[in-house]
Amino acid sequence: MTTNQPLVQDQTLPAAAANPWWKGAVIYQVYPRSFADSNGDGIGDLAGITARLDYIAALGVDAIWLSPFYPSPMDDFGYDIADYCGVDPIFGSLADFDALVARAHALGLKVTTDLVFAHTSDQHAWFAESRASRENAKADWYVWADAKPDGSPPTNWQSVFGGPAWTWDARRGQYFMHNFLGTQPQLNVHSREVQDALLGVVRFWLDRGVDGFRIDAINFSMHDPELRDNPPAPPSNKVRTRPFDFQQKIYNQSHPDIALFLERIRALTDEYPGRFTVAEVGGDDAVREMKLFTAGERRLNSAYGFDFLYADRLTPQLVREAAEQWPDVPGLGWPSWAFENHDAPRAVSRWTPKGVDSAAYARMKMALLCALRGNIILYNGEELGLDQVEIPFELVKDPEALKNWPLTLSRDGARTPLPWAATEANAGFSAADPWLPLGPAHRDLAVDRQQGDPQSLLNLTRQLVALRAAHPALRLGRDDRWVAEGDLLAFDRIADGQHVRCLFNLGGEPIAIATHTAGGTPFVALNGADATALPPCGVLWLNLKGTN
Template sequence: MEMLVRSSAEPSPHAEWWKGATIYQIYPRSYADSNGDGIGDLPGITANLEHIAELGVDAIWISPFYKSPMADFGYDVSDFCDVDPIFGTLDDFDALMARAHALGLKVIIDQVYSHASDQHEWFQASRLSRDNDKADWFVWADAKPDGSPPTNWQSVFGGPAWTWDARRGQYYLHNFLPQQPDLNVHNPAVQDAILATQKFWLDRGVDGIRLDAVNFMMHDLNMRDNPPVRDASTKKTRPFDFQHHFYNQSHPAIIDFLERMRQQADTYSNRFLVAEVGGERGQEEMKQYTAPPGRLHSAYGFLYLYADALNVDLIRQATKLWPEDDQTGWPSWTFSNHDAPRAISRWASEDHQRAFARLSLLLLNSLRGNVFIYQGEELGLPQAHVPFDRLQDPEAITNWPETLGRDGARTPMPWQHDQQHAGFTSGDPWLPVDDRHLDLAVDLQNADETSTLAVARRILALRRENRTLREGGMRFFGETNENLAIFQRGTGNDALLCAFNLSDETVEWQLPAGWTTIESVNLRGAATDTLPAYAGLIAARS
């Protein structure tokens, strides 16, 4: 079904632009390289923003591009208010933002306030002594009498979450890499410094901020040990998985600080704050951090992101978690990002990935909440294969081969099928291009009206212009087939009926009388009383 795609410069007609918005995540190392050093950069993004604008999304979210030693590829920040030279300069960022705004795109940046780099001047000062003005800006604690770490807390990336520092004669906390010491956000001076950082970027004109690892921002001041996970069925691939994380994260006082952040954001016009919240209590904390009034606008969760399978129960669970009432905030959903294997490789066999890529785009854009689309998702890219000797991700290297790691979702964007490194760079790319991605390159799909990219543009145009899809309610119908998701968005004459076959087999189902299909995928030539494998549709009242 053909639909008109908006002009790239057409502004969003919605007063609260962020509510129900579609947001495109850019991983800058892998989007486009402008200078041939093999690493994507800000000028590369600016030169290729038309591709995103033509999709019909509302905003871009750019993963960290700040000064960093790159131990965790930018999530170890050594200067929160400057650009790392490998990505460009502040002037390059300003040019990117001006171009995005000219194309009708809002700009969201990624800020990391739970930890910093061990090369940050704050940490370099903090480790000098126990009595300087930055001494309490990070989480320090004495060793136990036997010299062991203060608690049993484990790092996400493996091993104890504490590292000994001989100069201070104490351990410092790092929930991630040792090169990522945790900020002591209990300290009012640290909170003020974070708010100053937030103000720096809001003053510069950004439209929103994604807050990384929000529930890691504060620790238990009593330094209690985490209890073990006794459920034998829980998959454990790293020491972190053996504990319930009650005390190294998720402190109740986080909420008070988030309210301070929201108060500052509200002094600007129509800004957007969204939290990344993961972990075993992530769903509960997402709701706490976004509860109206006065907290964050939305939260970005992991319900779909790490799910092994896509089924009706998962979608029902998401719907129940976010009821339409005055006490519950507004969710954000994503199927893929830079930290998780790509959804089509997790949820579909290789033979069905093209069909599933289209189904997942239609389903994601049919959900109630904000939608985050990860670069390459509009092309139907599968998880790339990265040989062990080319791995860059410290988590992947540590846990290989038990986990797929993150590198396979971070490989370069394929722009041109017949160019070296798919047109991403003229140099040696920091991660290799998977040969399977060449046939899915942007240039080939731009020339094909039946491509996944063309389908993505169509779907996104529909969501952008349809208030029911953006903001309407969502309720399930009583289907019993575990692979058949049938739900309604909105009510009355504006209601939309959404139907999805989540399996690789045809299922019996017929569109009820009084409804007309306005968008569909993988349905061409199907009988009127069936939904083929990975088929989906949206229907409006006739």
């Protein structure tokens, strides 16, 4: 495959061995507010997603992941949930959700949803009852603590979004904990009753046909009951934009009992055949925690962290180090990878080297993601090559950016509406002004312009996803023979009699590769690559067994 001709998929490949649908899957993240608006209010909704599911299915992905659509005051745009078992009216109704699931399943797509179990909104009925007194039935469903003798907060813990992780509540005469916004009180997941209630949420959505869950910020779900202060972080040359960055986050999160709660979740999901669970795990100790949360057969199926999401540069060494932390050995979890999501700046804006064509870089980046061992997650718009949008301060909605402006880059720039039709009002996203402005370069990247262009990133993404699905080595194989030298990245994928070698130039200067391609038959060649050289952003995939 080159960028000058469409891919003709080889139909002679051996069938992959029986594996769970999710292993090696391609999962497409949908940010509902920004995907497609069906009712003309400027905000995306479930019916809009359903109407565009054919587009997602045509990508060849295995599943969608829906970011939160639950009832919420939207202080953190859905990650502050007021009712775990409903749909916010701006997104539609439970009937709309059921219709989405039915249509997705008819198209062969699995549906995964976000679960936010570390905290709720302060508008949740559980919190309203908990804060009413110290004696009610839900008094200990959240993390409450008395003030110190001088009236100050119980610990020195700081919130991710800035300021103390404690807010005084006069009704109870105590502080409540919040790792994020002050309107996102921390659930006391140590409580068996709270765990039971959360498992009830899991069962509610499983009974509605959901195929799996992405569990948000799960390492924040349990604190140190002894309420010990966090120690200061060691000196660093990195700019610290929040008080949170000045501490080692030892006691406000990452309690060892989290893994035991995950075993309860897994036991429940295993009652429903073919269900999938993946944890989001960030922080300074993420790799150890991801392995802990996915170890063996009794915990979650997979986990992903922020190896790439917050990386300022994409380097061969970064890719190699991240991948080699997950060798193919018994008992070790199965990784998932994302280059972009709703919390991180668009990767093409972060990573494209100065002087390098961003479109060529986007092609290389997509090919690299599709070659990695593990599950891969595509964020909506990534297949179009959308860049990060600069949102002026007066239009910023992101609460983290508002609290830390201008040192924290607004997450809004990665959450802008998808452009569906280049010449329509608001690029076909909505008949009304959208909740965030369109990116100035995004009309030219609209779906309708890319659909009919065999050279487009959209069509290349479809081809690469099809190749990944068709080749057991790419979807399920082990990786081997890593090379990370200068801007050259190379590795092998091996499985079921297949041996694929993948080479990438992550930089802006040509690289000679003849010594790495001997005996191989190229079947993917991007950005002018051939068996002797990789131009800037060049990609070469070779079959070392003589079949494509």
